[in-house]
Amino acid sequence: MAGARVFRVEFRIALARRIMNGESVSALSNELKIKRSVLYRWRDAGMGRNSASNTLALRAWRLRSFCAPVAAQASPQEDGRGV
Secondary structure, three states, X not given: OOOOOOOOHHHHHHHHHHHHOXXXXXXXXXXXXXXXXXXXXXXXXXXXXXXXXXXXXXXXXXXXXXXXXXXHHOOOOOOOOOO
């Protein structure tokens, strides 16, 4: 008997985005051999819905993904510290 598959956070996020962009959950489920319920949980986590199945990693990713563009735009000369 094979063990449970473990998916990287980046993979789960990519699939959540595909679902949010309109791809069929059933089609993805058939293509990747991942249960639809799992895909819906990943989608819900990516949308910020409260669910007992949301993982800490997905929540952390969401925070980083929203903060990273702002941090990348700021440079030491622009932050007011004059460094």
